[in-house]
Amino acid sequence: MNLQAKLKDEQNIDAYKCGEGSHKLTCPQCQPPHNPRDRPLSITIENDTALWLCHHCNFSGSIKPKGTSSPPIVKVETKSVGFDSKANTFLDNYFTNRSISRDTYQAFNIFCKDSKWIGFPFNGFNNRCDNIKYRTVDKQFKQTPKAKKSLYNYAHVKDANVVIFVEGEIDVLSLWEVGFKNCTTLPDGAPATVSYKENDKRFSCLGTHPLKAQKIVLFADADGAGENLNKELIHRYGKDKCWIVVTPKDCKDANDILVKLGADALKKVVQNAEPLPVDGLYSVKSYTKEVLDLYNGNYDKPLEVGYPSLDKLYKVQKGTFHVWTGIPNHGKSTFLDQVLVNIARKHEWKFAMFSPEHSTKMHIRRLSQIVAEKPFDKGFATRMDTEELHNTLEFIHEHFYFIETREHVPNVEKILEIAAESCRKFGINGIVIDPFNEVSAIRRGNQREDEHIRDFISQCKRFARKHDCTVWVVAHPTKMQKDNSGGYAPPTAYDIAGAAHWHNQSDAVVTVHRDFDDDSVNIITRKIREQGLYGSIGEAKFEFDQTKRIFRERVFNAIDAADLPTNWTY
Numbered sequence: 208m209n210l211q212a213k214l215k216d217e218q219n220i221d222a223y224k225c226g227e228g229s230h231k232l233t234c235p236q237c238q239p240p241h242n243p244r245d246r247p248l249s250i251t252i253e254n255d256t257a258l259w260l261c262h263h264c265n266f267s268g269s270i271k272p273k274g275t276s277s278p279p280i281v282k283v284e285t286k287s288v289g290f291d292s293k294a295n296t297f298l299d300n301y302f303t304n305r306s307i308s309r310d311t312y313q314a315f316n317i318f319c320k321d322s323k324w325i326g327f328p329f330n331g332f333n334n335r336c337d338n339i340k341y342r343t344v345d346k347q348f349k350q351t352p353k354a355k356k357s358l359y360n361y362a363h364v365k366d367a368n369v370v371i372f373v374e375g376e377i378d379v380l381s382l383w384e385v386g387f388k389n390c391t392t393l394p395d396g397a398p399a400t401v402s403y404k405e406n407d408k409r410f411s412c413l414g415t416h417p418l419k420a421q422k423i424v425l426f427a428d429a430d431g432a433g434e435n436l437n438k439e440l441i442h443r444y445g446k447d448k449c450w451i452v453v454t455p456k457d458c459k460d461a462n463d464i465l466v467k468l469g470a471d472a473l474k475k476v477v478q479n480a481e482p483l484p485v486d487g488l489y490s491v492k493s494y495t496k497e498v499l500d501l502y503n504g505n506y507d508k509p510l511e512v513g514y515p516s517l518d519k520l521y522k523v524q525k526g527t528f529h530v531w532t533g534i535p536n537h538g539k540s541t542f543l544d545q546v547l548v549n550i551a552r553k554h555e556w557k558f559a560m561f562s563p564e565h566s567t568k569m570h571i572r573r574l575s576q577i578v579a580e581k582p583f584d585k586g587f588a589t590r591m592d593t594e595e596l597h598n599t600l601e602f603i604h605e606h607f608y609f610i611e612t613r614e615h616v617p618n619v620e621k622i623l624e625i626a627a628e629s630c631r632k633f634g635i636n637g638i639v640i641d642p643f644n645e646v647s648a649i650r651r652g653n654q655r656e657d658e659h660i661r662d663f664i665s666q667c668k669r670f671a672r673k674h675d676c677t678v679w680v681v682a683h684p685t686k687m688q689k690d691n692s693g694g695y696a697p698p699t700a701y702d703i704a705g706a707a708h709w710h711n712q713s714d715a716v717v718t719v720h721r722d723f724d725d726d727s728v729n730i731i732t733r734k735i736r737e738q739g740l741y742g743s744i745g746e747a748k749f750e751f752d753q754t755k756r757i758f759r760e761r762v763f764n765a766i767d768a769a770d771l772p773t774n775w776t777y
Contacts, residue, residue: 210222210252210255210256210257210270211223211225213270214257214270217270218235218259218268218270219235220232220235220248220250220259221233221235222250222252222257225250225252226252227252227253230249230250230251230252231246231247231248231249231250232246232248232250233246233247233248234247234248234266235266236266237266248260248266249336251333251334251335253333255271256269256270256271257269257270257271258335260336297319297322298312298317298318298319298325301325301344302380304466305377305380305381305462305465305466306381306384306462306465306466306470307377307380307381307384307462307465308384311380311383311384312380314383315327315328315360315376315379315380315383316328320341323343324341324342324343324349325341325342325343326339326340326341327339327340327341327342327359327376329354329356329357329358329359329361329394330357330360330361330362331355331357331358331361331416332357332361332416334362337354337355337356337357338350338351338354338355338356338357338394339351339354340376340394342376350394356394356395356408356411356412356415357394357412357415357416358391358392358393358394358412358413358416358418359376359379359391359392359393359394360379360383360388360390360391360392361391361416363388363389363390363391364389364390364391364418364420365416365417365418365419366419367389367418367419367420368419368420368421368422369389369420369421369422369423369424370389370390370391370418370420370422370423370424371387371389371390371391371424371426371477372390372391372392372423372424372425372426372427372436372440373390373391373392373426373427373460373461374392374396374397374426374427374428374432374433374436374460375392375396375428375460376392377462378390378392378426378460378461378462379391379392380462381461381462381464381465381473382426382461382473382477384465384470385465385470385473385474386474387474387477393409393410393412393436394412395408395409396432396436397427397428397432397433397435397436398432398435398436398439399431399432399435400435401435401438401439410439410443410634413443413631413632414631414632420448421448422448422450423440423444423448423449423450424449424450424451424452424477424480425437425440425441425449425450425451425452426452426454426460426461426477426480427460428459428460429454429458429459429460430459433460437449437451439634441483441675442630442634442674442675443630443631443632443634444631445627445673445674446483446672446673447483447673449482449483450480450481450482450483451480451481451482451483452476452477452479452480452481453476453479453480453481454476455468455472455476461473464476481493507524507525509522509523509524509740509741509742510522510523510524510550510553510554510556511553512546512549512550513546513549513550513552513553514549514747514749514760515760516747516748516760517730517747517760519742519743519745519747520730520732520735520742520743520744520745520746520747521715521717521730521732521735521741521742522740522741522742523550523637523677524677524714524737524741525636525675525676525677526671526672526675526676526677527671527677527678527714527715527736527741528664528667528668528671528677528678528680528712528713528714528715529677529678529679529680529713529714529715529716529717530679530680530682530700530703530709530713530715530716530717531543531679531680531681531682531716531717531718531719532681532682532683532684532698532699532700532702532703532709532716532717532718532719533683533684533697533698533718533719533720534684534687534695534698534720534721535683537719537720537721537728538719538721538728538751538758539681539719540562540564540641540642540681541573541577541758542719542728542730542749542758543639543641543679543681543719544573544574544577545577545757545758547607547637547639548574548577548578548606550637551602551606551607555606556606556636556637557605557606557607557608557633557634557635557636557637558606558607558608558635558636558637558638558639559607559608559609559610559625559626559629559635559637559638559639560607560608560609560610560639560641561609561610561612561617561622561626561638561639561640561641562609562639562641563611563617563645564641564642564645567609567611570609571600571603571607571609574599574603574607575591575596575599575600575603576591576756576757577756577757578599578602578603579591579595579596579598579599580755580756580757581595581755581756582754582756583596583756589754589755608629608633608635610622610625610626610629612625617645617646618646619640619646619663619666619667620666622640622646623638623666623667623670626638626670626674626676627670627674630674630676635674635676636676636677637676637677637678637679638670638671638676638677638678638679639678639679639680639681640667640678640679640680640681641679641680641681642680642681642682642683643663643680643681643682643683644682644683646663656704656705657704657705657707657708659705660704660705660708660709661705661708661712664680664708664709664712664713665712667680668712682703682709683703684698684702684703685702685703685704686702687702694723697718697720697729697731698718698720699716699718699733700713700716700733700734710733710734713734713736714735714736714737714741715732715734715735715736715741715742716732716733716734717730717731717732717733718730718731718733719731726750727748727749727750727761728748728749728750728751728758729746729747729748729749730746730747730748730749731745731746732744732745732746747760748760748761749761
């Protein structure tokens with residue numbers, strides 16, 4: 208017996224003319240008493256599976272092949288608009304006051320519950336209802352508990368070349384009213400602050416409901432939360448795709464413009480959206496707000512890395528490119544990991560790590576020692592116990608992702624492609640390539656090694672600016688000569704292959720060098736592009752604590768070494 212026959216035989220649903228997809232049918236449970244021409248039963252047929260819901264009597268169910276399970280259907284616990292005269296009057300009045308027609312709100316299957324709550328169905332894949340968001344006239348909000356999160360109006364934006372992001376369902380309807388059907392919003396609105404950890408769940412549907420758009424028009428509310436939403440979306444989609452709508456004075460959002468200024472004004476505002484300053488030539492006007500923010504101190508401050516002596520020399524700023532170098536086995540990778548753990552703790556940053564010199568599990572082992580400040584391996588009296596290990600792994604899980612190119616050549620294009628996806632899905636703040644020497648050199652034609660390195664650095668810097676991420680690259684020196692004592696002097700960027708490019712194109716150059724004479728590790732800042740703001744040229748001295756398996760400052764709490772007594776020992 209085929210699916211359509213089973214529907215008729217078991218449920219009395221007449222679906223003989225229905226193929227794959229979503230359909231509207233009469234309901235066998237509530238026919239009569241309402242008008243036989245009404246079709247309140249929504250049914251979706253896909254892969255020999257049928258799911259249905261009546262928006263009038265709540266009759267719902269599914270038929271599926273044995274051994275499969277179907278996703279839950281969100282039930283609407285009220286009569287739909289078309290069958291409740293009170294609801295019709297209430298909704299007509301509500302939306303008329305917002306210059307939105309009945310045709311528009313009915314196109315979104317909006318309904319009224321308990322003469323108070325206005326229901327906005329969120330339809331995901333196959334136009335199936337995943338979630339319902341409710342609001343009252345006085346702006347109380349609630350959603351279907353444990354519902355799947357999806358983008359509003361997803362059917363009209365998933366394949367669109369241009370997608371308009373607004374901050375609420377009413378704004379989606381407002382733009383639909385004036386002819387823009389390629390409009391969507393997140394189910395949870397705009398964030399109060401820009402905090403990637405806090406907003407992971409808020410933006411999760413961007414990963415589960417992908418868009419094909421080549422252009423993203425940002426039309427959030429003209430307030431602080433709206434600015435935060437724009438920043439988050441720019442971070443995930445990239446500056447090159449994003450355009451900004453400039454809201455007229457004394458108007459807050461799309462519906463405000465529609466009500467106060469009319470449909471033509473709203474159309475014009477959208478049509479006049481401005482590109483973000485990505486690459487190319489721009490006027491001062493494009494940067495006026497950014498310059499004013501800089502003048503007033505309203506910008507992302509450089510981040511301290513958690514060591515008083517090093518914080519004076521080295522700070523981290525979004526969108527910058529950093530080079531770390533040092534003689535092999537002098538601790539540069541371990542020290543950089545320790546800096547990243549500090550930043551994760553202090554600032555809730557997340558990182559994507561490409562580190563092929565060691566397996567991912569060995570890298571996690573190293574990170575766990577830094578987080579727990581205890582040895583991982585057997586043989587240490589202070590070894591972390593199982594509970595401590597699980598706690599450290601949870602911290603690493605929340606802040607670190609690991610890039611592996613098992614099925615691809617590990618070239619910079621593939622690494623940055625994966626990194627870009629991690630920015631969009633997980634809100635990554637920093638990317639680490641450790642070491643550069645493990646990145647496959649794919650050169651164009653007769654391109655020289657130094658030209659290849661120049662292009663590699665340029666790609667990394669463009670990525671950093673586009674995604675507002677910090678990029679760290681660890682690069683081994685290739686030309687080292689012993690000094691008169693038989694040791695090696697601390698290397699500089701000029702000791703790396705392609706020397707001039709590493710120094711000239713980087714925002715910061717850091718050398719990690721072990722001094723065997725006094726058993727210390729020196730962190731030397733060779734270049735800081737914006738000295739004073741992001742640090743300065745200098746040196747901080749650390750030593751490795753074998754018990755805690757971490758580096759610690761040799762001099763603490765801003766005590767100047769020159770002020771220490773001559774007989775002082777540590």
